[in-house]
Structures are given as structure tokens and as C-alpha cells.
Amino acid sequence: MSPGRAVPMIDALERVTGRLRFAQDVSVPGMLHAAVVRSTVPHARIRRIDTSAARAVPGVVAVVTAEDLAQIPGLRPVYGPQIEDQPVLASDRVRYVGDMVALVAAESPQAAREAAAQVVVEYDPLPAVFDPVEAMRPEAPLIHELRPEEPHRGHAVYFGLRPLFGTNCCNHFRLVTGEVARGFAEADLVIEETFRVPAAQHVAMEPHAALAYWEDGRLVVISGTQTPFNTRHILAQLFGLSPDRVRVVVPPMGGSFGCKVFPRIEPQVAVLAWLTGRPVKLVLDRYEEFLTLTRHATVVRIRLGLTRDGRITAKRVKAYWSTGAYADCGPDVARKGGFGSVGPYRIPHVAVDSYCVYTNLPPAGAFRGYAVTEVVWASERMMDIAADALGLDPLTLRLRNLLGEGETFATGEQLHDVHFRECLEAVARAIEWTPERVELPDGRVRAKGVAVVMKGMTTPSRSEAEVALDRDGQLTVYASTVELGQGARTVLAQLAAEPFDLPYTAVRVVDPDTDCTPFDNRTTSSRSTYMMGNAVREAASRLAERLRSLAAERLEAAPEDLVFVPGAVCVRGAPERCLEWRTLLATLGLPELREHAVFRNEGGLDETGHGIASSHWHHGAAGAEVEVDLETGTVRVLRLHAAVYAGQVVNPLTAALQNEGSMIMGLGSALFEELVYAEGQPLTTNLSDYLVPSFCDLPDVLTHELLERPGAEVHGVGETALPPVPAAIGNAVARATGARLTELPLTPERVLRALRAARAEVQR
């Protein structure tokens, strides 16, 4: 069962029988249920909170406001992964509709919800701001007052955070290469355009769920989170404990897509558990999910200079990321989107300013594609606009500028194992690329579009793994990579099994538990199969080596003459000369043999955005063929293809699912996913108003490919196929209609409006 084989998930049986238990399914004796009281206004001072009616609801054990948190000795009730700006509970001020104002713990979920509805909060409204560009204006109301003298203690900051003090900008990322002014002077054509991408919802099918209890002064949290160690660290800081006094256990998740990155509800259940002295569980409902975390609404301005023959001379980007009321990991999103906005092109002169901006909206954070969907929409639409202006085929324009092997990216890093051209050519072939549009007799038009993506992986970072063999002959992987449906447990089992010639199903992969699985940065940025995969591979091969040498002594053979059979080591060609693993351990008097391995990637960027942004890059491309009804503005995707560079695929089955899932999520972003607010009040609050792709939205033909190269590094494929999809579809729709499309999603209304504007332009 070597890596590279298409094998079903190791826990497939539990999954089809519904026996797999998620965080929301975990119960412990004496457990209370929590509910949250949330702000109903976007920005206000809290005048008064009346909890008396709530306390009188039968079954209620505690109603907690910010004031009550003072009872917890040593509590510093504010947190955040990059900037500590989020209070456990709003004390004097609320900053968005959904901000947490009070918590209830009760004997039943029903009683908790009933009591939460009985809490009365009076507000004195403050001026609010919802658009990231407006929030940057000097007269905009300030949502936080960051001060230079206060260090940003968020521990996940591994980059130079640069807030613009006295404004709503909590991080300003800059990348400067060459001299853009010179680049534009050398250009024959300079074009400028502004692109917008709305906030979006992850809609993980399983909501956020967390359970906390205190045990002899230690905090135990069972939570569906992509970040067990970040969560442990942040909880420890919050309560003034050393990290080993906090234990985070992570059951499998029912999807996440970024919404379970960094603490979301863990601090709140932990304080409730402390104050009530009982275990407390909180499971959010869908409306609360919509208030908890979103993708950043983004405005990207691009100025692009090109020569007549289609060589890019300069690129100027200004990007504004609406990070909502709390920064979360927005500063890093602005950073990754900042260098991501350059795209995989050879551009001598580049200047990027990327601003992470507070607004009075729900916090925005990680979302599958992590900033790259937004900038690829802008950057790849711009490539088509430029091609049209120059009268060039957009595929040719891209191929003329794509970075190749050994070339240097805008950050100054040299690229290796480069496959942009291969990916783009693969999609062009698959969709039978042509820049021509086809008019059908009944007012429908067909056309094609392509887009290419370059996405980084968290750098620097570290993954540790342990592989152990116990007295029963059981091989176990201890790793903190979480299982969220991507099949991590399966892939790690395959890699651990390989040196032992063992079926992957014989390997046990334990759930992440900070008490017994070693450190890992987090399960994000499509890093786990590569980073943790390498750590597991190393630990397993060391263990196999050790086992072989211990057995060699007893079998009186050279270690290189030994082979593994399931559960035993044998002398090659002498099947009678075997030693069972458990016999070996018993003979040695050892409870287990365990090996530990660490895998790191190194890099980082300096003040001007130069250095190593990513230790290796994800490459991909997408192509689409669409049919647009010019009368209704309806877009039908006929064909969608993606090509993703994978280096080497560990499990073709789960890798294919990652690609297809990314593409279908991209289809939603392209055509209908959009969170809408009116003066900060959410208008899209559940799946009735926020649409995600169903069976009926599938393109007629959806295909994809994973490009491999013998001996190459493994590349994660969790996200790469998502970012190019909206841009490929948008380019196809723009080609079909001749309309100026700059804003996602491509709803019929928006397409019709753009069509009308294009017709008015022609008449003028």
C-alpha cells in the first residue's frame, strides 16, 4: 500500500455509517450548554445590560457579562492571533452586528437560548464604516486605537506587522521592486481598473462547536479547530497559564475551509466553564456562523503597463481588505494577497500597497484560497483586459509573460520546479481554447476563458511527528494535523506504513491532542501533506531502521538482509527466520519504540517585501466555457477544467476530491456567493439567502488533472484549483458579452447591468 495508490479513506466505514463523531457530538457528565447574546447594532457604546429576566429562566446557571470576567484571577480578557484586539466579551463598546456581549450557561440548549433572548442591552450608537476604502479616509470613525507603544502580542505574527497608527489600517504590506514610474514610462499601453470581491461565507456543514472543562487547575478544550497549538497558546495567555496547563483535543471536523482557524468560541466556553465550575459546550447556529468569520471583502486597484508586443513593464497594485471589527489573521491575508497580486509573471517594475482595514462588519479571516482568490480575480481579469486592448490572444499574452524555471519573482526569490506554462497549456487543451465567441440564434452567446494562479505556503513553519510501535505490534502516528475532510489521517497512515510494508489500514492515526501529539504550526495553506507528510515519513523510516537493527542482532543477520512482513521482520529468502514485532518488544522489555522527527521550511520577507515569501509555490490554472443569455444575464458554465501541479500525489482519490471541491467552491464564488449587509445589518443570514453550489449548479462537464513529476516534492492541493475558477469564468463571460466585468459574483443582475453599460458605450 505504497504512497501514490488510490485508497479509500482510513475511516470510510465510520463515515458511511454516521458513526464518526464531531466536536458537537461530544458530551461529558454534568455538562452545561451555552448560548451567546450578540450585538444588534454595528457600532455603539453599551449603556446598560439587564440580565435579570435571563437569570430567572428555569435551568439557567449563569449569565455572564464582561464585568463578571473580573472574578477570574489573572485573566487578561482580550485575544487575537496577530493583534490582541478582541475582547472575550464586549465591555464598553460593540463593533459589529454579532459582537459577543453576554454568555449564558444552562442545563439545556433550549434554556440557554431562551435566556439569551431575555438579556436586554441598551446602546448609544456611534458612527460606523463598512467599506475598506472609506474606512481609510481621515474622517472615518476609528474602530480601534492601536498605539505604537503597545506591542502586538499576537504570537502568530512572524512578519513585520505595520499598522498605520491613527487610522483603521492594522497592517500595511509593501512590496517594491524596480521603479514603477520608469516601467510605466517604458510602456506603450497603460491601463487602470478597480476590482471588487465581496465577503463570503465558508458554510462548513458542521458549525463551530467547543466543549471546555477545568481539571485540577488545567483547562481542557475539545474543539473543531485547524489550529490546536495556536489555540492552546492563546488560551494560556488569556488565563495567565503556562501552555502545558492547557490541553486542546481536536475531533474530526465536518468541513472548515478556514472558518475554524484560530480561536473562535474557545475563550468563551473556557471562561464559562471557569465561572460555573462545570463543563460547558457551545454549538453555534447557522446565523451565528454567518456572524463569526467571513472572507475579506476586497477592493483591488491595478495599473498595468505593457509594450505593444505584450510584455509587461510595470504593475502598480493597491489592495484594501475589509477585515471587519477584529483583525484576526487579516494582517497576514493582506500580506499574502499583497505579494499574490503580482501573479506568476515576469515584471521588472512592481509596487504593491496592501492595506488590512477595520470595518464595522463581522471579522474576516482565513478562507480557502487565502487572499489569492481575490487578487487572482483582479489580476487575471486585468490580463484579459490588457490582451483585448493590445489585440492579442489572452493565452498568448499570458504565455509571453509567465515565469519559468529559475526565474526571479517580484520578492527577489528564485523559483524552482516551475509549471505555470504546463498548467495553463493543459487547461487550454482541455477546453479547446479559442478567443472567438460563438453567437447562438436565440440571443445566447458562448465563449471561453482561462486564468492562472500562483499561491504560497506558510513560510517559515514547522511540523513535528512521532511514529510508535507498541507491545501489541500496533503502529501509531502521533501528529497534530487535523482531519477536516481532506483525508489527512489516510495520507499520514499511507506514509507511515510505507517503510514497514504494512497496509495503511493497519496504522492508527490518533486525533490531535496537545498533551500527546507533538507541535505543528497548523493545518492550513495546503501545507500538511508536504510538511507533516515529510515529518511522518522521516519518523517512520527512523523507526523502521531501528526495528531492523534491533531484530538483526536477534536474527543473527545483517540489517540489510531483513525485510518487513506485516507485524514481523524476516530474513530475506528465509521466511522461517522471522521475529514478530511484539515478541521483539517483549524481549527487550520495552513498552514501545518511538521516533520523533521535525520538518521545517525557512524564509520570510523584509520591509520592502523582499526575501523568501514561500519555500515552495502552488501552481495551477483553470479554463471555462460559458453560455450567457443576453436577455436575462444568466450564466451557464458548460465546461470547467483545472490543472494543478502536485509534484507527487500521495492518494489520487483524495487529491482528486480536493481539486473537485476547490473548483465547485470557486464556481459558487464566481456565480452567486456574496454576503450582503445594509448599514452593517446582515441581509444574508442562512442558506435561504446565501446560495452555495448544489447538484443542479454543476457544469455540464467538470474535469481536472494533477500534474506530477518523478522525484518531485509533494505539493499540497487543498486550495490551488479554487482561485483561478472565478477569474476563468469571468474572463469567459466578459468575452461572451463584451461587458466590463470587475465585480464578483456574476449574478444575472450584475451581468445585465454590465451589458447595458457596454451597449450605452457603443451608442456613444
Add this chain to the structure above:
Amino acid sequence: MTHQIRLVVNGQIQTLTVRSDETLLETLRERLGLTSVRETCGIGICGACTVLVSGRPMSSCLLLAALADGFEVTTVEGLLGPDGSLHPVQQAFLEAQAFQCSYCTPGMILSVVALLREHPSPTDDEVKAYLAGNLCRCGSYLPILAAVRSAANRLRS
């Protein structure tokens, strides 16, 4: 206010006292511990909480338990054979790797069981239309279609 109800859940008679506002979803999860029944939207759109009520797929988040009095309810736990063997639809999902996080899988499988009872040889378009009310955010739709085709073959033979 509470109500005495009698349900046949996965072949077993259950006599229960439920609240007036209690959904069948809550009854199955909280009183009977059937955690394969899962809530996503709570408003009958996503299909994650689908159960079979007298053989018909229904969103258990929308059905008040008191109104289900006297009905037969099947959850994915009730699909297993007496020897614990998988239902052909479960087997087909497993072999086609027709899931990622699998949160939606029990509801999806129950909808497919109902679909194949109504239409033993559905076309892909019929399958898509029937399953439009079962969302899979991981986007495992293509292998699910393959699993439905293979389960249909299995159930016909």
C-alpha cells in the same frame, strides 16, 4: 407543554415525552443519541438532517416531534443489515469515496435510498434534481453521482 409520542425508530418502538417546540432532529440526537442526524442550516434547505419518515426523505429540523407521533423513522444507523453489513448504497458510497468530511453523508445516503426506491434506474439529471436538496460543501458531487449509479446497478441485480 409536553406530549407523549410513539415512534418506530430503526425498527424499535420508542415511547417518548417531548416538548411542543421540539424538532424530530432534537429528539433523535438528544433523546436517542442518534448523532448521525446533523443540523447545518436548521431551516430545511441543506438536507444534512434528512431522515426517512415512513420511507420518505424529510428534513428532521422542520418536523416537530409531536407531529411525527405514530410514524416510522429511519436514520442511517437503521440501514445496516442484522449482521451489521452495509446497505448497498453505503457500500457504493464507500467504494466510490463519495465524501470528504462526511457530515452530509448520512442525509445524502438516506435520500439516495429513497430515490432508488422511487426510480430504480435514474438518469444523472434525475439524480441531480432529486438530490438538489442535499448540499455537500466539500463538493463531492461527482463521486456521489458515480456511487448512485453503482448502487442502482447493485439494487437492480
